[in-house]
Amino acid sequence: MSKLGSLLGGLIFLAIAAIALYRLLFWFPITIGGHEIGQTASFLTCAASAGLALMFFFGNKSVAR
Numbered sequence: 229m230s231k232l233g234s235l236l237g238g239l240i241f242l243a244i245a246a247i248a249l250y251r252l253l254f255w256f257p258i259t260i261g262g263h264e265i266g267q268t269a270s271f272l273t274c275a276a277s278a279g280l281a282l283m284f285f286f287g288n289k290s291v292a293r
Contacts, residue, residue: 238284241277248274 251258251270258265 234284234287238281241281241284245274245277245281248277 248270252267252274255267
């Protein structure tokens with residue numbers, strides 16, 4: 229994977245994690261199809277996205293230069 233692709237992927241997942249963290253801190257409702265999405269889903273989204281962002285940022289160390 230290229231360095232630019234890793235950087236863009238990391239930034240995208242970091243933005244998703246920031247949005248999920250914002251929702252956790254300043255609770256606002258999200259309703260999809262008449263069902264409210266709980267805070268647990270935001271926590272899991274934040275954790276998974278932050279982990280993926282770290283993988284994208286620091287996982288490209290083994291890429292041949």
